[in-house]
Amino acid sequence: MAFRQIIVAITAACFLGLGFQTTASASVIGTQDYLAAEARASHLAGINAALSRADVQAELVALGVDPADAVTRAAALSDEELAQVAQEMRTLPAGGDGLLAVIGIVFIVLLILELTGVTDIFKKI
Amino acid sequence: MAGARAISWTLAAAMALGACTTRLPRVPEDPRRELTGVPFFPQTIHQCGPAALATVLGTTGVDVTPAQLAPGVYIPGRRGSLQVEMLAAARSHGRLAYVLAPDFGALRAELAAGNPVLVLQDLGALGIRRWHFAVVIGFDPDREVLVLRSGTERRRIETRNRFLRSWQAGQNWAAVITLPGQPPATANGSDFIRALTATERYLSPQQVAAAHAKALARWPEDPLVLLASGNQAYAAGLPDQAITAYRSLLAIDPGHVAGRNNLANALLDAGCAPAAMAEAERALALVETGSPLAAAVNDTLARTRAAAAVGSSVCGAE
Numbered sequence: 001m002a003f004r005q006i007i008v009a010i011t012a013a014c015f016l017g018l019g020f021q022t023t024a025s026a027s028v029i030g031t032q033d034y035l036a037a038e039a040r041a042s043h044l045a046g047i048n049a050a051l052s053r054a055d056v057q058a059e060l061v062a063l064g065v066d067p068a069d070a071v072t073r074a075a076a077l078s079d080e081e082l083a084q085v086a087q088e089m090r091t092l093p094a095g096g097d098g099l100l101a102v103i104g105i106v107f108i109v110l111l112i113l114e115l116t117g118v119t120d121i122f123k124k125i
Numbered sequence: 126m127a128g129a130r131a132i133s134w135t136l137a138a139a140m141a142l143g144a145c146t147t148r149l150p151r152v153p154e155d156p157r158r159e160l161t162g163v164p165f166f167p168q169t170i171h172q173c174g175p176a177a178l179a180t181v182l183g184t185t186g187v188d189v190t191p192a193q194l195a196p197g198v199y200i201p202g203r204r205g206s207l208q209v210e211m212l213a214a215a216r217s218h219g220r221l222a223y224v225l226a227p228d229f230g231a232l233r234a235e236l237a238a239g240n241p242v243l244v245l246q247d248l249g250a251l252g253i254r255r256w257h258f259a260v261v262i263g264f265d266p267d268r269e270v271l272v273l274r275s276g277t278e279r280r281r282i283e284t285r286n287r288f289l290r291s292w293q294a295g296q297n298w299a300a301v302i303t304l305p306g307q308p309p310a311t312a313n314g315s316d317f318i319r320a321l322t323a324t325e326r327y328l329s330p331q332q333v334a335a336a337h338a339k340a341l342a343r344w345p346e347d348p349l350v351l352l353a354s355g356n357q358a359y360a361a362g363l364p365d366q367a368i369t370a371y372r373s374l375l376a377i378d379p380g381h382v383a384g385r386n387n388l389a390n391a392l393l394d395a396g397c398a399p400a401a402m403a404e405a406e407r408a409l410a411l412v413e414t415g416s417p418l419a420a421a422v423n424d425t426l427a428r429t430r431a432a433a434a435v436g437s438s439v440c441g442a443e
């Protein structure tokens with residue numbers, strides 16, 4: 001119960017923050033608004049930033065990210081970045097396995113040697 | 126029998142490791158060819174993202190450990206970190222995250238300018254992808270090798286060809302993290318403004334103003350730099366300075382709707398209602414129907430008409 005309230009409070013705070021970002025005067029086109037308009041023009045389908053933000057947040061939680069962290073992480077992405085990851089969070093490159101790669105390659109080499117050279121040694125002995 | 130088996134396994138392991146290392150030349154640590162001051166954070170399992178990020182952030186003076194960064198970039202279900210989240214996390218520490226042009230020349234130029242380069246590599250083999258973040262800190266053109274802070278290795282040496290192969294799998298993705306007032310060596314004006322705009326909410330007004338001034342000095346003819354400079358001056362309550370920037374922009378691109386619309390607003394604030402109305406009318410003529418900018422343009426026209434109707438014009442900017 002208390003946990004849920006915390007999440008709601010954080011979400012509300014984030015959306016408030018987003019509201020303040022837009023330019024104070026409605027008649028001036030801020031740089032961020034201009035870039036958003038430009039991006040919308042280039043992506044024919046059109047981006048619904050708020051919707052993708054919720055999608056990304058839910059997807060992060062589904063992939064094991066702490067729900068409170070997921071809120072801040074989704075809020076930290078730009079509209080264009082959201083559009084990039086919203087549909088592809090499970091397929092985009094996720095850098096992480098540098099260590100395992102080396103271990104894996106050594107293991108495969110050992111396996112090959114076991115099946116070829118190593119068994120030969122045993123026959124001779 | 127068991128002894129013989131153990132010996133053969135050890136031999137095989139030694140051969141396997143030997144095959145990986147024998148061909149690499151010895152590369153002494155040389156401050157002329159390598160950014161020796163870049164910090165090193167050995168990664169724990171799967172966590173090369175946070176480690177590489179701490180490395181590049183540390184270079185720009187952000188004192189943060191991989192463990193502190195992990196909750197912001199690591200995805201347990203993917204056992205790794207996404208590129209865009211790496212950039213977003215760097216921004217939230219008040220730094221500029223700039224994605225380089227996808228070629229080796231840009232990477233080398235950034236190294237020469239003193240910026241370590243965050244890269245995405247595929248270290249997999251036999252068709253299995255193993256994505257990995259590392260930080261390039263040096264290139265030795267004589268030996269044709271790169272030096273990287275990578276995984277658990279403080280100075281990983283890779284031949285140029287091997288590196289290029291592993292880098293190509295991720296479309297040569299590379300990024301630099303810099304202080305907002307220090308544009309990357311290979312940056313262009315428009316992409317710098319995009320990167321700066323994305324990080325502005327984490328910066329002080331002074332830092333934002335300084336970064337825009339830097340951009341304007343370096344790219345005085347880039348339309349987006351001029352628009353952003355004008356907006357920055359306007360937001361800081363300096364309409365005269367904003368007018369100058371918007372007029373420079375319109376001299377280069379007379380059809381720039383946002384530039385003309387914002388010029389009208391700045392003129393209005395400077396007390397030039399008739400000139401403001403004229404610019405607003407031009408902006409309306411330029412804007413395409415259905416454009417997301419149309420609402421702001423209509424708003425501007427209404428504002429300038431109301432002011433012009435009152436009729437007081439005390440204007441030094443016309």
